Amino acid sequence: MWLSTDYAVCNAILRDHRRFGVRPAGDPGPTSPDTSGNTFDLGFLEREPPDHTRLRQLAAPAFRPKMMAGYAERIAEFTRDLITGIERKAADGRPFDLIADFAAPLPIGVITTLMGIPDADVHRLSEHGTVVGSALSGIDSPEEAAALATANAELHELFSELIALKRAHPADDVISYLVAATPDGITPYELQTTARLLLIAGFETTVNLIGNGIATLLDHPDQWELLRTEPERAPAVVEEVLRFAPPVQNTSRFVHEAVSIGGAEVPAGSWIMLILAAANRDPGVFSDPAVFDITRPRQAEHLSFASGIHYCLGAPLARLEAQIAFTELATRLPKLQRSEDAPTWRKSRVIRGYSTLPLLVG
Template sequence: MTSCPIRFDPLSPEQLADPYPLYARLRREAPVFYAEAHGLWVVSRYEDVLAVVRDTETFSSQNAVRASVRPLPQPVLDVLATGWPMSPTLTDSDGQVHRRLRLLVTKAFTPKRVAELEGRIRENVDALIDEFADDGRADIIERFAWNLPMFTLTDMLGIPRADIPTLHRWSVSWLRILQATDSVEELVICARDVVTMQRYFMDEFQGRLGEDLMSSLLAARVAGGEPISHEEAMRVMINLIIAGHVTVTRSIGNGLTTLLAHSDQLQAVLNDPDLVPAMVEEVLRFESPAQGLFRTVRKGTVLNGVEIPAGAHLMVHWASANRDEQVFGESDVFDVTRDSMATHVAFGKGVHACLGAPLARLQLKIALPRLFERLPNLRMAAGADTAVRDTIFFARGFKRLEIEWDVHEPSAG
């Protein structure tokens, strides 16, 4: 068993602030290593990450979103037992179970459905900005970054917007259960939210006959296969709500701070709107919203000369792979002209590549430029604790991000 000579602690203040020097050392010195404190093997080089995600026979997606596979405390399990199992989902299933679910979701979540949302997303972006444009200062995470994707998703699903704050709170609780670093008392509260969220969607399925995504999923059929059950559809909806909004939320915050820190690149995009798609891909590569996901090793194997035992829990580190010097020239340079869409792994690769990636890209291409257009001289707000990183083991984003801009007269949408 290999021990890493470097302290790997994604929730430490130093690594929350800037993990990239550590990732570079890992790629150089210990590209496949065992982080004993977390009971976790970490794979940090691009080539090895792709080898793992492409070998689904050796590396199972079981527990793909669980940073730790230690059993949850019994009081938490007791609460969760009053609902339905949290898996399998699209993210943490394998083989035929995953293929069937993905086919059914693909039939409902079509490129045409995503493309038709562009006009509504533009309206939502401006409506949200209208609410704070004359204030001169805002926490952009609270006022904009999580509301936008939640507006988009609830519109798609035919869910009332009045339910958005509750759905957001439940989503945070679901992630805290997966991370399981809170106290037992806090995790019990989160478990209650998880079960309530499950019941919410099971109730929403009753009598669904509309044109929304939820109705389309329930009506989807695969030749020779079973239609999706309500329990399966409930997990798909929760998976979509959580992954579909936190990814965009994190990328908006990451994109703003990165562009503001690279004024020449920001100016290049403002001068040439044709650079916006490449800029979005570079934000995703440079500051990956999902730092990595996890795999379970089915059988003992060797990766990059390192023996990994059967049953091991392993992290495929998207963010480190996206800074791999062997793949991306000047990988620590933020370059909005870089062509990396087909190469970067911010949305994963292989059979588990994110189905919602086109929708996330569309929202970012609209939202990031529009914030700079609508908020003159946009900048980071002065004062302490204006940029507070979220504390999720396998993700990178902001819990709070205060920005300022010039206000000369009331803004019109």
């Protein structure tokens, strides 16, 4: 196994889809469900061109930056309603859980609305997201395998019913659009895996972006105060949180042909782990990289959304949700502070975020 923490090496590998791929050379990926249920097919995220290109293009229209203006008010409304609920819950001075009461239901509510999923069970979908995120590190126990199999089965049932509904009664949502693309543009199996990917990826990163961001801001009171008094800095806050405390810690690539990179001769067939969180603190790229500074001048694009053809499709939506979340929390709950109750971290080597984050409204 090879590994890099260097920004230039990680960026170069992510951008070179000819010599480095998300699958071993010649492996097209599964075309039918894993009957064991012990793997989670990440759809086009784990496909090479031309399949990757075809499937990504089908899903892309809903996540283009120009669509964000139409989503902004809907996200702001979700955000305000959740904060109102927090204010009521914490009115007597008791702590609330930022993850369960805000960071999870916000992006889950948004993505399920965009996809046309009615009456979504926020708690259950959040559990599925946690299971899938943990499975990215590998299955380490029979209990984890069982949890993933359950998540697979429930999500398969959800989308089987939803796809049938949208085929009979199409609407203005992402699933209806994907259904309309079959059979010419997407196979039934690809439709299932694409839908599951868009759902999980549509909220999993954002849950942890919001949680990590608020925790980091509260650990740096001067930065929280700066955001509170100048909420227009929210976009810069999002970028600095993504650099400093990214939800996705690492990714990997297979070497399709022998290559000389980063001073090493790497043979074909090798596997390279790219530590994105470390690359985001490369002192050769970012000045004072261990300092959290929302006024940091733009020096380089962080790698938290990857780079190249696999750059995160939902990045514009995640950025918008986090910007609105940080702005509204700083404005509505300016005295937000950590509770004496200890937070808990998720168990994953790929996804970094909180399972619980008890806070007080102040």
